[in-house]
Amino acid sequence: MLLAYVAIGGMLGAVARYVLSGVVQDGHTFPVGTLSVNMIGSFLLGFFMFSAEYFGLFSQEIRALIAVGFLGSFTTMSTFSYESFRMLMEVNYLGFVQNVILNLVTCILAVYAGRVLALAVWRLHP
């Protein structure tokens, strides 16, 4: 049952996000905790999805566990949106723009970097 793999991955991804974003956020006011998990999760998802697509790696179960469950839960759009909205409320427009652009640009570039790594790794070790 694929749902069980999604559930286990989701559980682990949420815990990993909570721990890592807490450690990174410590002592900062800018929401670097959320940025870091979003960036890392997007990088890993790019690596995973292009490894699957180009090299036929990973079963449907492993995809449900890692891509949908773990990495889907490790990253978050709701906290990013809430933190961005708070900056608007606090009339911190510069912070708002920085947060939006940083998350968008780094996450999409991270997917690209994950694709580059997948192409490099699996061609070296076929």
Add this chain to the structure above:
Amino acid sequence: MLLAYVAIGGMLGAVARYVLSGVVQDGHTFPVGTLSVNMIGSFLLGFFMFSAEYFGLFSQEIRALIAVGFLGSFTTMSTFSYESFRMLMEVNYLGFVQNVILNLVTCILAVYAGRVLALAVWRLHP
């Protein structure tokens, strides 16, 4: 232990995301599944966080369960980034811009709508 609440919420949030985004996505090419869970999750997080902040509702455990666990896992930045990057790869620049702007604008507006609802609901039923 707060981590257990995060884990249970994360498990349920990932499963809910998988099911709902699958149902919404069915038959569409534009990634409306991801957009829908990101929008709904941001709305619920806005409602939850401002209910907690303005009206002192919800214990630390419930916050770990709902906000960090469930809603953090229900929404996703990595899938959004991956789907946006795919549109760039497919030279679908219009789709890319639409996806980025729709996710950003609707999710931040959804947090605002959640705040409006929190102010309306808890003032009516103190």
